[in-house]
Amino acid sequence: MPLPTEGDECEIIWIGHREIDLAAALRPEVLRPDIIEPDALADGLPARCLCLSPDHALYLEGVLVPAKALINWNSIRQDPLPARVACYHIELPRYGALFAEGTAMESFLDNGHRGIFDNALAQIVALPEAMRHRVKRKALRRFAPRGRSWRKSPPA
Numbered sequence: 001m002p003l004p005t006e007g008d009e010c011e012i013i014w015i016g017h018r019e020i021d022l023a024a025a026l027r028p029e030v031l032r033p034d035i036i037e038p039d040a041l042a043d044g045l046p047a048r049c050l051c052l053s054p055d056h057a058l059y060l061e062g063v064l065v066p067a068k069a070l071i072n073w074n075s076i077r078q079d080p081l082p083a084r085v086a087c088y089h090i091e092l093p094r095y096g097a098l099f100a101e102g103t104a105m106e107s108f109l110d111n112g113h114r115g116i117f118d119n120a121l122a123q124i125v126a127l128p129e130a131m132r133h134r135v136k137r138k139a140l141r142r143f144a145p146r147g148r149s150w151r152k153s154p155p156a
Contacts, residue, residue: 010098016089016108016117023083029055032078033085034067040075046101053087059097059104060068091116
């Protein structure tokens, strides 16, 4: 995964938004956000308090680690208080890393669960050409099974 350097700019093609009513959830413990206090990961990391979904991965020492795997119930813990949470996920033209409060973490990877977001069908596109290419590629998938090309072979 390419790790941007501080100050790098990256285009955003979609921002997913989801409101979760934890009081109505069947298993709220798997949805409750994890809180990472300042300096919990290293000196200055994160720079301020981070609140992440439990499965959101941080990029630590070259490895993606879900926030829930870091819980120590001291400086990194699950938040027991909220009845509702709002989640935002940022999609880049390519899956990669971005920074929040100085901490590297994964961007949104569309692996078929975009539908869980409140704005799944909304056109929040900052990079329309990339989204058009994605839609075209998805439309052609049914004609080209994985691992097989839809292009004709060159003449022998």
